[in-house]
Structure formats: structure tokens, C-alpha cells
Amino acid sequence: MADSSFPLPASDEEELFHGARERTDPAARREFLDRHCAERPELRAFVEGLLAADAEAEGFLSGADGTELGPGDGVGAYRLLERLGSGGGGEVFLARRDGTDLPAAALKVLRGSRAGGAFLDGFDLERRALALMDHPAIARLIDAGVTEDGRPFLVMERVDGAPLTRYADERGLALRERLVLLRQVALAVDHAHGNGVVHRDLKPANVLVAHVDGKPVPKVIDFGVASAAALGEEGGLGRSAFVGTPQYMAPEQALAPGPDDVDGRADVFALGVLLFELVTGTTPSPAKEFAGLDLAELRRRVGQRVPIVPSQRLAELGQIERCAVDVTHLRQICERDIDAIVRRATEGDPGRRHPTAAAFARELERAERALDPVTRFQGSRLSGVDPAQLGSTMRSELLLAATAGLERAGFADDRRADLLAGLEAGLEHVNFTTVARRVSTLVVFDPASEAIDAELSAEPLVQATLLQSQGEALLKLGLFERATTPLARAVDLRREGLGLSAPETLESLKSYGVCLRSLGRLIEARPFYEACLEGWTAVAGEDDQRTIDAHNNLGVLVMNEGDWVASERHFRRAVESGRRALGADSITVVRALSNLGAVLEQLGRTEEAARAYREGLAGSRAVHGADDIHTLSLAGNHARLLSVLGDHETAVEQLTDLAARARLVLGDEHVNTLLMLVSLGRAQLDAGRAELALSTLEEALAGLEAQFGREHELVMAALSDVAGAAREMGQVERAVALGADGVARSEGLPLGHPRRGAILLSYGRALVAAGEGAQGFDVVRRACELLESAVGPDHLEVHKARGILAKLEAAGAGNKGEARS
Structure with a gap:
């Protein structure tokens, strides 16, 4: 909510x-x-x-050696217009450069006799620190100089805004809006830390919120007490200086001998206090606790504060005056999303805090997402599922639990070590990525579906967004059957609520089409692919990424239907448009090159296919890394092509490594892992390792059949490969049975589909090997005709089939044996 x-x-x-x-x-x-x-x-x-x-x-x-400044006075090239305030050792004026219409700026000048020693050093630190900054949430340094009586001054961007907490209260900001502002502050502070600058006095008065283009933008000001470690200052503010504001001060900052003895984690502490204050309206320790204390007692009191989290303070406050939400609900939000952030940021030990302000900002972003229904489901329940990471965590937790259990049971060290070693050896045979992939459907997707239905039934478009996210996450995991329901519902809800041409509807049509195609339901998928291409062309134009993706996707569908020539046209269109509009390293171009290589390989143009694979693989590795699903797929295609070109040993070596990585990253049951095993099995068969190939291909067939059923094109292809491996192993009766089964299944493919000819060819070879020469010869002849009709007489597979037929003729159609090709 x-x-x-x-x-x-x-x-x-x-x-x-x-x-x-x-x-x-x-x-x-x-x-x-x-x-x-x-x-x-x-x-x-x-x-x-x-x-x-x-x-x-x-x-x-104020000292006798300095002249008091006021409106109308000149400071360097600037005229003072108005006194804005004072702090630290300086006064701040509104000023404008003489003789110009430039916007008024904030001019800060050191007061009286303090223009020397530690304060002078500190002022110079501020100038040099600000000169390093270039961030939209840090007040910009415009100019710097020295007055006639020797006092330095800075001219900074004027921030016409209110202190952070006051702005939030006066505007009645929602909690999520407050977190957004503070996250911007944290990122600005991280930018400062990256330049070697620690602010040391973060508080609402030093974070002013201005409006830029109608939007609130926080600006961090006053780096006058900053410790600029990167500048190599030594004792710039004096070794005994107590700088900062006690309510927001980290314990080590209060106790440190000098300003250079703290690092950016002191600012992280202050950010935690700001978060506490934005939520509760109070600081963990109020200012009155520190009033009237001498320096020693002040240091002691700051250094020994008892930590407190927002929900505890809210329990003390009771019903908050003027608050639009009751305390009970707010406490629940804090306990769920805020307390842990504050607790970690305000740890007394700096080593236990967030290591950087950026890390603090990331936790704020997660809390923001938790306060929004769409991002809450997307982030925490849906798109964040990573089976490899989850599986690794499960394995680690299991070993940790076992270790703790053995320690509690009192086993001796050597015995405990033996038992743990045995357990680890046993776990080597468990693919935890696969386990996590199965578990995620039970502990992530099923509860998410129930929550979407229960909590959002009155908001159909929000439902559609969440269902779309759920479906896409399931597609990524290769769980196509489970993805159909949420994706179909998303299509219906968006088509009804937004219309067919809305971008959100077109996105849902694409995802549902991909799901149907992946399941082999090509006839059902085609209208969705065509509607996407037509819709994106009309809405966004030919060179929009979404239109280019639609060409790519339709090309995959057409390739699956067996029209390889038409699919090549779609892929080339996607590659050319993508390079022109998006750049050669775009993921859209990488995917199109992968698909183009695949269809060129099917068309027998292996050299062209190899070039497309190599180019796409280089781009995918650069953009996504070696273990990305697209990179693995491209690498597998390229390695498979090496075997087609005759380099069988290299192909087997590369595919063995890729299959192992796919198991680790994607799991044993992911379709890309299974297709990698098919490629490996074929390469092993080409390399003369029939027994190993049969085992590999049987595993792939079982996995594909479990996911897609008996009639899917990928299953039929794997079945034909298993039949070929069985024939090479001398299991001719099994090869014949598998071949006949494949032919029967292929009747469901379109008449002109090349896969029908390939399956028939495998069956004919099995018949010949089994001694049924005449029947086998006739089947091989019909297979050649089907292949030639589908892909043309010049295709590599047609030449191979014709070669087999010629050898059979030379050996005599009735012979039991078959000349090996």
C-alpha cells in the first residue's frame, strides 16, 4: 500500500x-x-x-582589526545586497557582481579577527573542496577571493530554499518523497567523498531544498568544516577543534583528536540521523541534551549515546500531531523498511555502518520501492529472482547450519571436519541453481500471484503491470508454461483498459507471443508478433528500438516455421536498422546477429554464419559479460558451427565448458542449458564419441520433453539426434523405433518445414542399418526431395543427404549395411 x-x-x-x-x-x-x-x-x-x-x-x-560589512558594501568585484545569516566563522550575504545582470549569489566572508590560523585554513579547505565538486545536489562554487582587509570570501550558487526537514513538513511530503530527497543528498555526499571531502556537519540547515524546473532538488551547502583528505591538509582546523553539530555527530567524530581523524562514515552516521528525523520529526538525541556542557562532557555525551530506531521513538510519541497516517501504521512501515537502515547507519562502530554513502542510498531506494505497490512486487518478489545467486546462498546456508549443528553436538574437531568434507562431497552432485529455480516458483511466484489478486483487484492496470513483470521473470527462468497465465491476463487487462495501440499493450503482446512461440504454439503466436510489428511501426516509426525488436522477433517465429529465407530478411532488417539507429554494440543488434547467424547456418552459408556469430559474441561479451544468457547462447552457436566446419575437437572442448557454465548460471532444466547439451552431443557424435554423445543427447531430450511435451520442434530434433547416436552405437532396433516415432510426431509440422526432411533422413538411415535396405533407400530418397524442396538444391544438408543416397545406390539398395558418410 x-x-x-x-x-x-x-x-x-x-x-x-x-x-x-x-x-x-x-x-x-x-x-x-x-x-x-x-x-x-x-x-x-x-x-x-x-x-x-x-x-x-x-x-x-568580531575583532577590532576587521571592518563590519553590510548591505551596500563592496567585496572584491561584488556588491552586498542583503545579510542572509552567519555560521561557523563566517557571514553570508546576498551579492551580485558589479556592473552585471547576473543572478544574485551567496557570498560568504570570514568575520573579524578570526581571519587567520585554523579558521583561515578551514575556509581555504572549503574553497578547494567546492572546486572539486560537480553534482546537481551540491551548491556550486562560482568565485573566490580576499577582501581589502585580508579576509577570504567565497561566492556560491544561491540556494533559494528551506532546510530539508522544514521543507518536507511545510509541503506535507509523503514518506516516499522524503526518502527520494534524502537519497539525492546521500548520492551528493558520496560524490564529495569520491573527491576526498568529508562534510562533517550534515544537518537540515546545511541541506536546502530548492525548486528546479518545478521539481524539488536538495542542495548540500557549507563545506566549511570539511576534512579534505585528498588535498593533504595537516591540522587545517586545529587538532583540538570540535566541529559539527552534536545531534548529528558520529561518536568517533566527537572523540577524534582532530578533523582528519574521521572518514566518510561519519557523514553516513549523520545521514542516518537525518533519516530518523525525516520519519519521526525528532533527532535521536535532542539539542537540549547537549546545551551548557563543557567540551569534555560534550565529547563524552556524544560518544556514549544509546542507539534508537524510528519505531521506538514513534512508540514514545503516540499519535503524531498533524500526521495523515496513524502511528501504528507508520511504526509498521518503519519496522519493515526503515529501522534496519537507521540502525546500521548510526552504529557506534564505523566498521559496522554502510561502507559508503552510495550504499546507504541503495538501501533508501529499496525502501522507496517497498512503499509503492508496483515496484514493491517487481523488486522484492518478481524480477529480482536470480537462481544462480539464490542457489549459491542455499548451499552456503546449508553448510553453515550443518557446521553449527555439529558444533552443538560436541563432535571433536577432526571428526567434525570429516563429516563436513563428506557433506560437501555429496553436495557436489546437487545443482543448487536448479533447486532454486524450482523453489522460486513456490516461495516467490505463487505468493506473488495470490497477493496481486487479493490486494489489487480494484486496480486492473496496476494488476496488469505486476502480471507482466511476473510473466517476464518466468520467461527469463525458462518457465514458459507457467508464464502463459500471467502474460495472457496482462494482455487482456491492458487491451481493455488502454487499447490495442498503447505501448504497454504492445509490450504485453510481444511477451505473450514469445511465450507461445517458445512452447511451439507457432500458429497462435503469429498474430501477436504481427500485431507488435504493425503497432510499433505506427506508434514509434521504423528506426525505433521496439520496431527493430519486433522485426527480430517475427524473424525467429518465421525461422521456427521453417521459412528460413523470409526470416533472413527480418534479421538483416533488424541488424541494419539497429546499427544505424542504436549503434553496433546495442543489445538489439547483438540479438539480431545471433539470429542471423542461426538462419545462415540453417541455409548452409556457414562462413557468413560464423562472421555473424563472432560479431554478435564480441558485442554481447562487451555489454553483458561472459555468463549472460545471450552471450552463452551465442558462444554455443559459434562452437557448434566449428563442428559443422570440421573442427570437432575444438567444438567439443568449447561446448563442454559452455554447458558446465550454463548449468551453473541457468540450472540443469533451463531451455538454453538443454540446447547447449544438444549442440555438445552433436559435436561429440561428429568427433566419433558415440557413447558419450548418446548419454548427453538423452539428457537433453528428457529435459526438453519434460518442458515442451512430445510435439515441439526442439523435442523432435533432439529425438532424431538420439536416434542417430543409437545407430552409431549399434543399437539399430532402438534407432528404428526412435526414427519411426520422430516421423509420426513430425506430421504436425508444416508440409514445407525442413525439419520433416531431416527427421525422415535419420529414420531411413536407421532402416538401412537394421537391414531394411530397400525401405530405407526409399525413405532416404523421399527425405532428399523434402529437404531440397524446403531449402533448395545448394544447401549443405541437401548435399549431405544426396551423398548418403548415392552411397546407398552404390552399395545396392537391398544391402544390410550402409556406407558411412
Whole structure:
């Protein structure tokens, strides 16, 4: 369930202090405090105490050797327009460059006698640190210089915005919107860390939210206390300096001898506190806990805080004033999605926090997704399923559990080691990727289907999105039969709700068509493929990636139907358009090259096929890596072609390695693994290793038949291969039976399909080997006619078939034996 409007109370002490401090006119300050503290005299007294202490510091920081600046004064090439505030050792003014109409900027200048020593070094650090930054969520450095009396100044992008927490509360931002803002802040902080800069004072007042093109954009400001490790500063801020704000300060920062003794994990701690505050409206430790403490006690108090998570604070607060969601629901959200992030970020030990601000940002992104129904199902239940990773985890957890159990049972070390070694040896025979692939359907997809139906029945288009994601994830796992139901429902819901030409509907038509084709239901699949090509051409144009993909997909369907010449036209169109519109390394071009190589191989143009495979394989490895499903498939095609070209040993070696990798990455039962085994078996047979080939091909046939049934084209091809291997092993009766079974099954293929001729040829050779020379000769002759009619007289397979027929004629049609070809 998505969260709704979510206004929360701000951290009162800090927000009131900064609000009053910004109002330099006494009457305006009194009116501000009267309005906000009318019923809370103790809060007003506390804030006035902070203001008094700040005023004393202001007096200390002003010295006789510096000239007080104000509106109208010139600083370098800039004219001061308005005093915006002060902090650290500097004052901030609105300023504009003299003689220009450039936008006003924020000019920060060091005050009075503090323009020297540690503060001067710190100011220079800020200048140099900001010069390294180039990030949309960091206030940009425009200029820098020194005043006439020697005080340095910086000119920065003016951020016309409110502090982070105030902005979120005043705008009534939903929780998810708050997380989005903080994630941008975290990525900006990570950018700073990448440039060797640690902010050291992250807090709402140093994160201002501005509007850029109508959208909220947080801007991190004030790197004046930053530790710029990459710049090699030594003691720039003084070894005893206490820099930062106690409520947001990491323990090691408070206890460190100097500013260079902390790293980016101190900022991660502050990000965790900001997250806590955005959710609860308070900081884990309020400002009043640190008021009036001397430096030693302040260090001790910051360093010894007791950790707390948002759900605990919410339990203390009860019903939140002005909150659009009740505390019970908010606590549930925190316990599910937020507490763990805050707990890790605010760990006392830096080594147990998120290692980087980017890692913190990634966890925020996962929490964002959990607050949205579509992304919650897609991310946590559907598209994130990785059988190889899940299988590896299952194996590791099993071994860990076994180790713990043996330790509890009190086995001696040597005996425990022997038992674990035996267990590991036994697990070597278990393919955990396959186990995980099966388990995922029970623990991921079935519960997801139930949840989609139960929670979203009133939102059909959201249902359609989730069903589409579920179906695509099942397709990726090779679970085609299971994918049909969610994909068919997605098509119906989108066609009814959006119309046939909507991009979302066309995407569903494509996925459902792919599913049907993969199951061998070619006649049913064709209308979906044709509708996709027609729809994307009309909606997006000829050179759009989706139109190019539609040509590629239709080419695969036509190739499966046996019209290899027509499929070549589609693939060449996809390759040429893809190169022109998308670039040669596009995944669309890589897939089209793979398919083009396959059809060229079927057409007997092996040299062209090899070039297409090599080009596609290089692109896929560069874009996706060696273990990607497309890379493995292309590598398998190329290795298989080596065997066709006569390099059988190299083909067997490469395919053996590829099959092992496919088992590991995809699992034993994935269709791509099984097709890799078919290619390996054929190469083994060509290399004269009939016994090994028979075993490999039998495994592939069993797997394909279990997935697709008896009538699928891939199953028929594998059956014919098994028959050929059995014949080579001398199992002629079995070869004849398998051949006859293949011929019967092939009656379901179109009359002109090349596969019919290949299956008939295998059956005829088996008959001849079994001593049925006359019948076998007649079957081989009919196979040659079918093949020539389907692919033309110049095809390599036709030449092979004619060669077999000629040898049979030379040996005598009635002979029992067959001259080997």
C-alpha cells in the first residue's frame, strides 16, 4: 500500500533557533517567538538561551582589526545586497557582481579577527573542496577571493530554499518523497567523498531544498568544516577543534583528536540521523541534551549515546500531531523498511555502518520501492529472482547450519571436519541453481500471484503491470508454461483498459507471443508478433528500438516455421536498422546477429554464419559479460558451427565448458542449458564419441520433453539426434523405433518445414542399418526431395543427404549395411 501525505513535526529546538537567528530585527524576533512558543514557555527559554550564547560567540568572533560589512558594501568585484545569516566563522550575504545582470549569489566572508590560523585554513579547505565538486545536489562554487582587509570570501550558487526537514513538513511530503530527497543528498555526499571531502556537519540547515524546473532538488551547502583528505591538509582546523553539530555527530567524530581523524562514515552516521528525523520529526538525541556542557562532557555525551530506531521513538510519541497516517501504521512501515537502515547507519562502530554513502542510498531506494505497490512486487518478489545467486546462498546456508549443528553436538574437531568434507562431497552432485529455480516458483511466484489478486483487484492496470513483470521473470527462468497465465491476463487487462495501440499493450503482446512461440504454439503466436510489428511501426516509426525488436522477433517465429529465407530478411532488417539507429554494440543488434547467424547456418552459408556469430559474441561479451544468457547462447552457436566446419575437437572442448557454465548460471532444466547439451552431443557424435554423445543427447531430450511435451520442434530434433547416436552405437532396433516415432510426431509440422526432411533422413538411415535396405533407400530418397524442396538444391544438408543416397545406390539398395558418410 502506497503512503499518503505525511506531515510530521520538525525538530522544534533547532528549527526555532535557526528561524529566530535569521531575524536580526529584535521586534521581528520577538514576534516570531511569540507565535511559535505561545504555549511552551520552557521551549522559548531554551531557545533564548541558545540565542544569547550565540550572541556571545558573535562578539568574540568580531575583532577590532576587521571592518563590519553590510548591505551596500563592496567585496572584491561584488556588491552586498542583503545579510542572509552567519555560521561557523563566517557571514553570508546576498551579492551580485558589479556592473552585471547576473543572478544574485551567496557570498560568504570570514568575520573579524578570526581571519587567520585554523579558521583561515578551514575556509581555504572549503574553497578547494567546492572546486572539486560537480553534482546537481551540491551548491556550486562560482568565485573566490580576499577582501581589502585580508579576509577570504567565497561566492556560491544561491540556494533559494528551506532546510530539508522544514521543507518536507511545510509541503506535507509523503514518506516516499522524503526518502527520494534524502537519497539525492546521500548520492551528493558520496560524490564529495569520491573527491576526498568529508562534510562533517550534515544537518537540515546545511541541506536546502530548492525548486528546479518545478521539481524539488536538495542542495548540500557549507563545506566549511570539511576534512579534505585528498588535498593533504595537516591540522587545517586545529587538532583540538570540535566541529559539527552534536545531534548529528558520529561518536568517533566527537572523540577524534582532530578533523582528519574521521572518514566518510561519519557523514553516513549523520545521514542516518537525518533519516530518523525525516520519519519521526525528532533527532535521536535532542539539542537540549547537549546545551551548557563543557567540551569534555560534550565529547563524552556524544560518544556514549544509546542507539534508537524510528519505531521506538514513534512508540514514545503516540499519535503524531498533524500526521495523515496513524502511528501504528507508520511504526509498521518503519519496522519493515526503515529501522534496519537507521540502525546500521548510526552504529557506534564505523566498521559496522554502510561502507559508503552510495550504499546507504541503495538501501533508501529499496525502501522507496517497498512503499509503492508496483515496484514493491517487481523488486522484492518478481524480477529480482536470480537462481544462480539464490542457489549459491542455499548451499552456503546449508553448510553453515550443518557446521553449527555439529558444533552443538560436541563432535571433536577432526571428526567434525570429516563429516563436513563428506557433506560437501555429496553436495557436489546437487545443482543448487536448479533447486532454486524450482523453489522460486513456490516461495516467490505463487505468493506473488495470490497477493496481486487479493490486494489489487480494484486496480486492473496496476494488476496488469505486476502480471507482466511476473510473466517476464518466468520467461527469463525458462518457465514458459507457467508464464502463459500471467502474460495472457496482462494482455487482456491492458487491451481493455488502454487499447490495442498503447505501448504497454504492445509490450504485453510481444511477451505473450514469445511465450507461445517458445512452447511451439507457432500458429497462435503469429498474430501477436504481427500485431507488435504493425503497432510499433505506427506508434514509434521504423528506426525505433521496439520496431527493430519486433522485426527480430517475427524473424525467429518465421525461422521456427521453417521459412528460413523470409526470416533472413527480418534479421538483416533488424541488424541494419539497429546499427544505424542504436549503434553496433546495442543489445538489439547483438540479438539480431545471433539470429542471423542461426538462419545462415540453417541455409548452409556457414562462413557468413560464423562472421555473424563472432560479431554478435564480441558485442554481447562487451555489454553483458561472459555468463549472460545471450552471450552463452551465442558462444554455443559459434562452437557448434566449428563442428559443422570440421573442427570437432575444438567444438567439443568449447561446448563442454559452455554447458558446465550454463548449468551453473541457468540450472540443469533451463531451455538454453538443454540446447547447449544438444549442440555438445552433436559435436561429440561428429568427433566419433558415440557413447558419450548418446548419454548427453538423452539428457537433453528428457529435459526438453519434460518442458515442451512430445510435439515441439526442439523435442523432435533432439529425438532424431538420439536416434542417430543409437545407430552409431549399434543399437539399430532402438534407432528404428526412435526414427519411426520422430516421423509420426513430425506430421504436425508444416508440409514445407525442413525439419520433416531431416527427421525422415535419420529414420531411413536407421532402416538401412537394421537391414531394411530397400525401405530405407526409399525413405532416404523421399527425405532428399523434402529437404531440397524446403531449402533448395545448394544447401549443405541437401548435399549431405544426396551423398548418403548415392552411397546407398552404390552399395545396392537391398544391402544390410550402409556406407558411412
